[in-house]
Amino acid sequence: MKNKLTLTDILVTIIIALIFSVIYKLWGPLYSTVAVFGLHIDQLIYGMWFMAATVAFLIIRKPGIALLAELAAAQGEFMFGGQWGVTLLVYGFFQGLGCEIIFALFRYKNYRLFVTCLAGIAAGIGSLFIDAFYSYIPDLALWNLTLLIVARLVGAILITGVFAYYLVEALEKTGVTKLVRPVSSQDYQALEDEAK
Amino acid sequence: MQLDFSFQQTWLHKTNPAFKFLLMLILFIGMLFIHNPNFLIIFMVGAWIMYLGYTGHSFFNLLLFASPFLLIFITSSISMILFGEGQTTWFQFGLIHVTEESFYRGLHLGMRSMIFGLLGLLFALTTRPVLLFYSLMQQFKLKPKFAYSFMAAVRILPIMLEEFQSLRHALKVRGVTYQKGVKGFYQKLQQYVIPLLAQSIRRAHRIAVAMEAKKFSGDQQRTYYYKLQIGKYDLYFTLLLISWVSITFYLTNFISIIPIDHVRSTN
Structure with a gap:
């Protein structure tokens, strides 16, 4: 039962998610201030909202973590009175699902920067999918829509992908990730080598 | 400045949190299919009445909590107003192209965000998070x-x-x-x-x-400190929502503040 989520996995994921939900809550006003101009500069920092998923997955490395983290972060933001209300959860679900699909495509065994960036893009696509219904983005002028999509995906790659990756890399140095990751075949190998 | 966050319990506090949550979600999905801005205007009036009247918090605090909504209204609508597609041009300057259609569509989006912001706050102010999770476990079988x-x-x-x-x-x-x-x-x-x-x-x-x-991980039958049920207040809330939506639908036939009843560009 290596891949089933234990209570430890869930609690650690939710803690990470809640830390992010506090950041998300603070991110809202910042995002809104940048957004007043309507030129989608705000979209460059949109990627922050996908970050819980990639960070939690890179730390715990189990199936289902990305989706759970993103949902929990959305739920947290909702409970702290986030300005978008119940909308948050629907977005959170699709963003987390986007990340989850990418990690699943690599069978949850690839933790490289490249995959993390892909997950960011998938989360971005997830959010754009809802935006098509909720914000009518297909009705924007074509250049403006293109700008929105490009800005959001670039932001997603930079924040959700690159930033999350290096954040977790820095965390690895503290040794804390060893507590929560499932044992890998390398760990068994190390034990056997030691026994010899 | 000393802020006083004390509040009085209203009947909304007595509704089942998970059930209330489900209703909000259904409302959200339903809203995605509403393209008539007049509907939203009337619905928004109702949302404000609910928000100001039934959370049990003081008027001043409620206005304080709601202060970001103005900004949300602007940010949700501005890019659609300035850069949306439409036929009847009102104003054009460089890249900015305000048309009648895009203007109303922008307003529509702004109102939609505001309604969900209000309902979200209404939920957050009348629900204890702990009870939400207890009722999710008891009524919706969350592990x-x-x-x-x-x-x-x-x-x-x-x-x-x-x-x-x-x-x-x-x-x-x-x-x-x-x-x-x-x-x-x-x-x-x-x-x-x-x-x-x-x-x-x-x-x-x-x-x-x-x-x-301590076996918090166990999925088997367990007992709960807080016992929650779906009761008469949930019935009231459901009836309230249904009548609220139907009255809004009814009034939309007579009240037409915005001279457009479908904001999506027809393509």
Whole structure:
């Protein structure tokens, strides 16, 4: 039962998610201030909202973590009175699902920067999918829509992908990730080598 | 300024949290298929009445909580107003192209955000988070390990805040100075975010081990300290929502503030 989520996995994921939900809550006003101009500069920092998923997955490395983290972060933001209300959860679900699909495509065994960036893009696509219904983005002028999509995906790659990756890399140095990751075949190998 | 956040219980506090949550979600999905801005205007009036009248919080605080909504209204609508597609041009300057259609569509989006902001606050102000998770477990079969993890995690947040304070004081005592620009940001990240995250993961791990020992992870039949049911107040709330939506539909036939009843561009 290596891949089933234990209570430890869930609690650690939710803690990470809640830390992010506090950041998300603070991110809202910042995002809104940048957004007043309507030129989608705000979209460059949109990627922050996908970050819980990639960070939690890179730390715990189990199936289902990305989706759970993103949902929990959305739920947290909702409970702290986030300005978008119940909308948050629907977005959170699709963003987390986007990340989850990418990690699943690599069978949850690839933790490289490249995959993390892909997950960011998938989360971005997830959010754009809802935006098509909720914000009518297909009705924007074509250049403006293109700008929105490009800005959001670039932001997603930079924040959700690159930033999350290096954040977790820095965390690895503290040794804390060893507590929560499932044992890998390398760990068994190390034990056997030691026994010899 | 001293803020007083005390409030009175209203009947909305007595509704089942998970059920209320489900109704909100259904409302959200339903709203995605409403393209008539007049409907939203009338519905929004109702949302304001609910928000101001039935949360039990003081009028001043309610206005304070609602203050970001103006900004949300603007940000949700502005890019559609300025750059949306449409036929009847009102104003054109460079890239900016305001048309009748895009203007109303923008207003529509703004109102939609505001309605969900209001309903979200209405929910947050009338629901105790702990009860939400208890009712999710009891009425919607959420696995206890998720619910209890979430409740434990909420309690860890204040500890983190304290930790953040002592970290800041410690760094101050040591006389740490920050560089400017990106380097300074990176430095702060290393000195604050990494230790805070690492510590809370360690703490979460310890708590989880303790919780597992106490069988919070068990999925079998268990008893609950708070027992929640779906009761008469939930019936009232459901009836209220149904009549609210139908009255709004009815009034939309007579009241037409915006001379358009479908905001999507026809293509």
